[in-house]
Amino acid sequence: MTQKRPFGLPSARLVAIAAVAGILAGGVAVYVKQAGSGNAVASADAAACAGSVERAQALSPAIRGEVAALVPVDEPRKIANLAFKDASGADTSLAAFAGKPLLINLWATWCVPCREEMPALNNLQKAMGGEDFQVLAINIDTPNAGDKPKAFLEEIGVDSLGLYRDSSMGVFNSMKKEGLAFGLPVTVLVDEKGCLLGSMNGPAAWDSDDAKALVTAAVSPPTT
Template sequence: MTTRTPLRLPSLKLIGIAAVAGIIAGAAAVYIREAGSGNGGTQTASGECGTTKEIAARVAPLLKGQVAAMVAPDEHRRLATVSFKGAEGKPITLDSFAGKTVLFNLWATWCVPCREEMPALNALEKELGNDRFQVVPVNIDTGDDEKPKAFLREIGVDALQLYRDNTIEVFNSLKKEGLAFGLPVTLLIDGKGCLISAMNGPAAWDSDDAKALIRGAVGS
């Protein structure tokens, strides 16, 4: 477990926040206003996402404890067209991660819960990241890349790549789909780009509960 957050708060507090989020979905999220026009959005593809229902059913018993706020959607939509900038600064979509289970996370440096959970996301990627699973954190700070880069250096993130969307359009796109209303937002997505489950608010991503959820989604 990560013992301390970058704000010198014990990880136990983050666990408590996540537990509250499990009772009142998204209560710990930092709310933000809509800006911009939104980007690619989702594609409804029930045929393509047929196996996603099976994955969701498999992980349903694992949505508990520190990941209790994760909720399966009524419809397992394809999110492959959601776009943002890759680690090299070039536009990419979730199609770029085809074949991998992805934990897609939207965050900002001004979002305190986002800052608190980032070390745990880094630890999760370090332990479970491979050719079948990846944590994909997308920063939505406006302006250039320097502030998020400096923050990640400051807290010693060494396993996560920096993905960016300084237009906030990716957030707006997910908001219109009913998947986002504050930060952080975390989506669990299968190898076909289909949504397995979603959460608004932070979680202890380096906890045993989170690791069990990821292993269950990957099928390992």
């Protein structure tokens, strides 16, 4: 399990809006029916995630400044069976992204700090995304939101993330059950095998030098 610790947020404005959004997200999660989502998130898996704790702890020097809120994992945990939709509406899952570290971010259009950090996530993907790393942003707006998530991304010029959706909120509710999500936004960093390296609740400046240094450390683990 990861342990809670104070957020390291990029601005006073985000401190305030994150507090409000966290309460809203928690309330929504409580009242959303958790049935039929097909999602199961974290499980202890010492064999599949051998070395992941040591790798997570090695990130400590890079967990600072704008990304100081990231909490490294302290036991082997595999993020498994996350199911969601791609931009075409087709079923996909985390397995389709295996083979490279991922920064998985859950967001919603009603979440103000989520909206604030989307351009930064887009910039991070532009700067560092590729065969060795990807930002995977999953929208959890409910079905009645219609095309609102797509329109929002187009309006603010987010053009590198793609639109992935889980309108059942199963991904969020599963992460909340596992102690990884307490509100929105929530971000988890996993390695190329889908093993958890760290988690963060609250927004961050993901296109900052601190964030890029963290990604670089995650993509290039220390040799033994």
